[in-house]
Every structure is written in C-alpha cells, then in structure tokens.
Amino acid sequence: MDLLTFGKTGWGDELFYATLMTIAVSITAMFIGFLFSAIFTPLKLSNNKFLNLIANSYTTVIRGVPELLVIYLFFFGGSGAIMYVASVFGYNDYIEINAFITGSFAIGIISGAYSTEVFRGAIQSIDKGQFEACKVLGLKRYIYFLKVIMPQMLRLAIPNLSNVWQITLKDTSLISVTGLVEIMRQSYIAAGSTRDPLFFYSFAAVLYLMLTFLSMKLINRLEIKYSRGL
Amino acid sequence: MDLSLMALSLPKLLSAAIITLKLLSISLIIGLFIGLLFAILRLSKNSIINRFAYVYSYVFRGTPLLVQIFIIYYGLGQIEYFRTTFLWVVFKEPYWCAIIAFALNTGAYTSEILRSAFQTIKPGIIEAGKSLGIPNKIIFYKIQIPVAIRQSLPAYGNEIILMMKGTSLASTVTLMDITGVAKHIVSTTYKPLEIFITAGGIYLFMTFMIHNIIKILEKRFSY
Numbered sequence: 435m436d437l438l439t440f441g442k443t444g445w446g447d448e449l450f451y452a453t454l455m456t457i458a459v460s461i462t463a464m465f466i467g468f469l470f471s472a473i474f475t476p477l478k479l480s481n482n483k484f485l486n487l488i489a490n491s492y493t494t495v496i497r498g499v500p501e502l503l504v505i506y507l508f509f510f511g512g513s514g515a516i517m518y519v520a521s522v523f524g525y526n527d528y529i530e531i532n533a534f535i536t537g538s539f540a541i542g543i544i545s546g547a548y549s550t551e552v553f554r555g556a557i558q559s560i561d562k563g564q565f566e567a568c569k570v571l572g573l574k575r576y577i578y579f580l581k582v583i584m585p586q587m588l589r590l591a592i593p594n595l596s597n598v599w600q601i602t603l604k605d606t607s608l609i610s611v612t613g614l615v616e617i618m619r620q621s622y623i624a625a626g627s628t629r630d631p632l633f634f635y636s637f638a639a640v641l642y643l644m645l646t647f648l649s650m651k652l653i654n655r656l657e658i659k660y661s662r663g664l
Numbered sequence: 665m666d667l668s669l670m671a672l673s674l675p676k677l678l679s680a681a682i683i684t685l686k687l688l689s690i691s692l693i694i695g696l697f698i699g700l701l702f703a704i705l706r707l708s709k710n711s712i713i714n715r716f717a718y719v720y721s722y723v724f725r726g727t728p729l730l731v732q733i734f735i736i737y738y739g740l741g742q743i744e745y746f747r748t749t750f751l752w753v754v755f756k757e758p759y760w761c762a763i764i765a766f767a768l769n770t771g772a773y774t775s776e777i778l779r780s781a782f783q784t785i786k787p788g789i790i791e792a793g794k795s796l797g798i799p800n801k802i803i804f805y806k807i808q809i810p811v812a813i814r815q816s817l818p819a820y821g822n823e824i825i826l827m828m829k830g831t832s833l834a835s836t837v838t839l840m841d842i843t844g845v846a847k848h849i850v851s852t853t854y855k856p857l858e859i860f861i862t863a864g865g866i867y868l869f870m871t872f873m874i875h876n877i878i879k880i881l882e883k884r885f886s887y
Binding site for chain 2: 643
C-alpha cells in the first residue's frame with residue numbers, strides 16, 4: 435500500500451491525475467461523438483440514397499475495424515495528413531498534434547459511430563403519429579424537433595447511450611499507446627519503475643471498475659429523470 | 665497514396681490474418697464454454713454461486729481488455745510461486761496469455777448473452793416437455809439449448825465481431841497479428857496511411873464475412 439501514497443515516494447497522486455485524464459478524454463470523446471452523430475444521424479434518416487450511403491459507410495467502417503487501428507491511423511497518419519494539407523497552403527514546418535486532441539478525436543469518431551446508431555434507432559422507434567401530428571399542427575421544423583422529437587428520443591436513447599459511454603470509457607485505455615498519461619499509461623510507467631506490474635495493473639482495473647460503477651449510478655438517475663410521467 | 669506499397673504489403677498482412685483468425689477461433693471456443701458455464705451458474709438459485717458468476721461478468725465487462733491482457737501477461741509472471749507450477753509453460757507464452765485474456769473476456773459477455781437467452785425461453789415450452797414425461801436433462805439439452813442458441817445468435821454475432829476487433833490488442837504483447845505486422849511495416853516504410861488502411865480493409869472484410877455467416881445461421885435456426 436506504500437506504493438499508493440501521495441507525494442514523491444508513492445504513485446497515489448500520479449494515478450489520481452491519470453484518472454482525471456481518463457475522465458477528461460472520455461467526456462471529450464463522447465462529446466465529439468455526439469457532434470459526429472448530429473451530422474450523421476440525419477444523413478442516415480434522409481430519403482436521399484447518396485447521403486444514406488455516406489452515413490452507412492461511416493458507421494460500418496468504424497464499427498468493423500479495430501479501435502486500436504483507428505488510433506494508430508490517427509496518431510501516426512494524422513500529423514502527416516495535416517502537414518500535407520498545410521503544405522498545400524504553403525506551410526512547410528513540422529506540425530505535431532497534441533496527444534490529447536488526437537486521442538479524443540480518434541475515440542470520438544469511434545464513439546460517434548455507435549451513438550449515431552443509437553440515435554437512429556431511438557428516432558425510428560418514436561411513434562409515426564408524433565411526426566404526422568407535428569406536420570398537421572404546422573409546427574416549425576426546429577420547434578418540432580426540439581420540443582417533440584428530442585425529449586422522446588433522449589428517453590429512448592439513454593439506456594443505449596450508457597453502453598456507448600462504457601465502450602468509450604474503456605476505449606480510452608488504448609490511447610496509452612500514443613503516450614498520453616491516462617490510467618493505463620501511468621500504470622505502465624509505475625509498473626516499469628517499481629517492477630510490480632501485477633499490483634499496478636490490478637489497481638488500474640479497480641480504477642476502471644470504479645469509473646464504470648459510478649457512471650452507471652449517475653446514468654440511472656438520468657434515466658429516471660427522463661422517464662418521468664410514464 | 666502509394667498504391668504499389670499497399671499491394672506489396674497485402675500478402676504480408678494476409679498471412680498475419682491467419683494468426684488473427686487463430687486467436688479469434690480458439691478464444692471463442694474456450695469463451696463459449698466459459699460463457700455457458702457462467703450462464704448456468706447465474707441461473708442457479710444458490711445466492712453465493714449466483715453472486716460469484718455476477719461478479720465475474722461484471723469485472724470482465726467493466727474493465728478494458730487491454731488491462732486484462734497486461735495483468736495476465738506482465739502481472740502473473742511476477743509471482744515467484746506461479747513460475748514453478750506447470751501452468752507457467754502456458755503463461756510464459758504471449759500467444760496463450762492473449763488467448764486466455766480473450767477467452768475470459770468473451771466468456772463474460774457470452775454468459776450475459778446466454779443468460780438472457782435462457783431467461784426469455786417461454787416457460788410453456790419447458791412445461792410441455794415435463795408434461796410429456798421428458799427427463800430434465802433431455803429438456804435442457806434438446807429443448808432449452810437449441811432455443812437459447814436461436815435467441816442469442818444475433819447478439820453472439822456482434823460479440824464475435826467485437827472479439828475479432830479485440831484480437832488487435834494481441835499486438836501489444838508482441839504478437840504479430842494483422843495490427844502487429846501493420847505496425848511493423850509502418851516502422852520500416854513510414855507510410856502509416858497506406859498500411860493501416862490496407863489492414864483496416866482486411867478487418868472490414870472479416871467483419872463482413874462474419875456478419876453474413878451469422879445471417880445464414882439465423883435463417884437456418886429460425887422456426
């Protein structure tokens with residue numbers, strides 16, 4: 435237990451900050467995922483075949499390829515691609531992107547593919563009559579989406595979004611390969627310098643369990659809140 | 665885009681796909697047995713056995729697969745006593761460590777899939793079997809299991825695809841699966857986009873095949 439004290443001798447504070455980093459990356463990634471699904475869910479539901487195809491290829495490709503490969507692609511290929519774009523505009527210096535940004539972006543794209551599917555499913559399971567009623571009442575498009583569809587969609591989506599959150603949270607462990615100091619990376623460093631991998635990796639597992647447990651509790655509350663009056 | 669490099673790397677990546685498929689199939693077979701065992705334990709009326717099975721699936725589903733592999737590969741070797749047992753023959757190989765981690769992980773998910781499949785079997789079917797005087801054992805093997813397989817096929821298909829993607833983590837413990845080989849080629853050619861996209865294409869093709877095979881099986885098992 436000495437290994438977990440705070441300060442210079444123990445790894446407690448380092449692991450604490452690493453846990454905060456894991457939470458920060460997960461939340462950022464989840465948010466980026468929502469932005470992606472805000473773009474791709476309407477494309478999936480549109481009547482235009484071409485737009486459907488774009489959205490379907492996004493979700494199929496991302497969900498059919500290992501997360502680790504997506505992260506490698508972003509981490510090793512990302513700066514190359516950005517430098518190529520920059521060179522077109524006449525900027526030729528080396529560009530290095532921050533590991534936090536690349537990591538959150540890579541996980542965010544993955545998370546977005548899953549939440550797009552969740553939102554699509556939720557909107558499709560809303561009763562058709564609701565859409566028709568809005569049209570009959572002549573509601574403006576954004577009001578009808580914000581006031582009628584959105585609340586119902588959220589209620590239906592929350593249980594599945596909680597799965598997406600769990601996947602996202604666990605996927606952040608993969609960013610450790612890019613050197614971002616989150617739980618997994620910090621445990622790797624600690625295990626290397628103390629030669630006690632069993633303890634530190636088991637402790638990392640406990641930290642992840644705590645995070646998943648606590649977030650489930652929070653999400654359950656949200657679920658109760660959004661299913662009021664049912 | 666260097667298309668000739670993509671074509672050149674394809675045979676190497678394809679031969680690595682054999683290792684990916686081996687890892688996947690062996691861990692799925694072991695995982696299926698673990699899953700079936702724990703699903704049965706979960707349905708047990710004894711609350712200690714029940715709790716034990718629940719904790720198992722909770723721990724393995726609540727932690728990242730990467731942590732599980734690292735604990736098994738780097739962690740277990742640290743125990744002096746463990747190195748003297750016969751188990752060490754298996755656990756010193758990264759190949760078997762990866763398979764054990766994958767099998768335990770997929771076993772936890774499979775146990776949840778099978779448990780819910782067993783629970784959704786209509787009690788009428790079992791009662792019908794009993795009223796016909798069929799012994800409990802035969803009801804289990806000939807009625808409950810086939811119905812549960814049909815119920816759980818779509819979810820299990822997803823689990824196979826998730827596990828296939830999970831095998832890419834074997835590359836973190838020095839195994840040369842598709843991802844491992846891709847990373848190796850990138851380190852010598854410095855062409856990450858081309859190589860990782862080719863590797864991704866192979867994975868995508870495998871996902872597509874698994875998806876279709878499961879669809880065919882679903883049709884065959886439907887009643």
